[in-house]
Amino acid sequence: MPELPEVETIKNTLKRFVIDKTITDVTVFWPNIIKRPDDAEQFKDLLHGQSIRDIHRKGKFLLFELDDAILVSHLRMEGKYSVHPSGEPVKKHTHVIFTFNSGEELRYNDVRKFGTMHLFNKGEERLGKPLNQLGPDPFDEAFTVDYFYQKLKKTDRQIKSVLLDQTVVAGLGNIYVDETLFKAKIHPLRKARQLKKREVQAIREAAISTLREAVAQGGTTIRSYVNSQGDMGMFQQELFVYGQENEPCKECGRPITKMKVGGRGTHVCVSCQK
DNA sequence: TCGGCTGTTAGTAA
DNA sequence: GTTACTAACAGCCG
Numbered sequence: 001m002p003e004l005p006e007v008e009t010i011k012n013t014l015k016r017f018v019i020d021k022t023i024t025d026v027t028v029f030w031p032n033i034i035k036r037p038d039d040a041e042q043f044k045d046l047l048h049g050q051s052i053r054d055i056h057r058k059g060k061f062l063l064f065e066l067d068d069a070i071l072v073s074h075l076r077m078e079g080k081y082s083v084h085p086s087g088e089p090v091k092k093h094t095h096v097i098f099t100f101n102s103g104e105e106l107r108y109n110d111v112r113k114f115g116t117m118h119l120f121n122k123g124e125e126r127l128g129k130p131l132n133q134l135g136p137d138p139f140d141e142a143f144t145v146d147y148f149y150q151k152l153k154k155t156d157r158q159i160k161s162v163l164l165d166q167t168v169v170a171g172l173g174n175i176y177v178d179e180t181l182f183k184a185k186i187h188p189l190r191k192a193r194q195l196k197k198r199e200v201q202a203i204r205e206a207a208i209s210t211l212r213e214a215v216a217q218g219g220t221t222i223r224s225y226v227n228s229q230g231d232m233g234m235f236q237q238e239l240f241v242y243g244q245e246n247e248p249c250k251e252c253g254r255p256i257t258k259m260k261v262g263g264r265g266t267h268v269c270v271s272c273q274k
Numbered sequence: 275t276c277g278g279c280t281g282t283t284a285g286t287a288a
Numbered sequence: 289g290t291t292a293c294t295a296a297c298a299g300c301c302g
Contacts, residue, residue: 001280001281001282002281002282003281003282006281032296060282074282074283075281075282076281076282076283076296077280077281077282077297077298078280078281078297078298078299093298110297111297111298111299112280112282112296112297112298112299113296113297113298114282114283114296114297115282116283116284129284130283130284155290155291156290156291157290157291157292161291161292164282164283166282166283173281173282174280174281174282175281176281219281220281221281222280222281223280223281223299223300224280224281224299225281242281262292263292263293263294265279265280
C-alpha cells in the first residue's frame with residue numbers, strides 16, 4: 001500500500017498520538033513481523049520502558065526514535081498504525097501491540113502480514129538491513145541529476161523497474177512511478193541507460209513534484225489506505241494514469257493503456273509517453 | 275469456485 | 289555481479 005506520501009502522512013498523524021509515550025509492554029501475535037532481533041521476546045524486553053521521542057521517515061520506512069533504540073518499520077502492502085484506548089476491542093489482523101503507560105496502545109495491523117520491524121541500538125540503524133542499501137530519499141539533496149544519471153547509465157533495465165528499485169531512489173512505488181513517467185512524458189519500457197540527460201532531469205523533477213503534491217493531499221487512497229487517524233488521502237483525484245485504464249488521457253484524450261512491466265501493472269498514455 | 279489481481283521486496287535461480 | 293521470477297499473505301473481483 002503505502003509509498004512515500006502515505007508514509008509521510010502516517011508519520012505526521014501518528015506523531016500527535018505517541019510522542020513521549022512510554023512503552024510498558026509489547027504483545028506480538030505474529031512473530032514473523034519481527035525481523036530483528038530474531039527473537040520476539042528479546043524485542044519485547046528491549047522496548048520495555050522506552051519512550052517514543054520522535055518519528056522519522058526514510059523512503060517508505062518509518063523510524064521510531066526511542067530513548068536508546070530505533071525501531072525501523074516497513075508497512076509493505078497493507079500495514080497500518082493506530083492508537084486506541086487499552087480497553088477497545090482488538091481488530092482482526094492486528095499483529096503487534098505496544099502498550100503505553102497512558103492507558104493507550106499503539107497497534108500494528110496488517111492484512112497481508114508482509115510488514116517488517118527491525119530494532120537497533122540508536123546510531124546503528126543505518127549499518128544493517130534494511131536501511132544499509134537504501135538509496136537517497138527523493139527530497140534529499142543527495143538525489144541530484146548527476147547521481148541519478150550515473151545510476152541510470154549503468155543498468156540494462158527498463159526505466160520503470162529502476163524507479164521501483166529502492167537502492168536507486170527510495171520512496172517511489174507503483175502508483176507514483178506511473179504518474180512520474182506520465183508527467184515526464186517517458187514510456188515505462190524505455191531502457192534507462194538510453195535516456196538523455198534532459199529526460200533524466202525531467203523524470204527527477206516529475207518525481208519530486210508528484211510526490212510533493214501527493215504529500216500535500218495526504219496520499220492516495222485506492223482501496224484500503226488511511227492515515228493513523230483513519231482519514232483517506234485525496235491524491236487519487238489527481239491521478240493521470242494509475243487506475244485510469246480505458247479512461248481518456250487528461251492531456252490528449254486518447255485512452256490510457258494498461259500493460260505489464262517487470263511483472264507490475266503499468267498504466268501509460270502511449271500517445272503522450274515516448 | 276477459482277484464477278488473477280493488488281499500493282512491496284527478499285530470496286533465489288539463471 | 290545483474291536481472292527476472294517467485295513466495296510471503298489475505299481479500300476482492302469477474
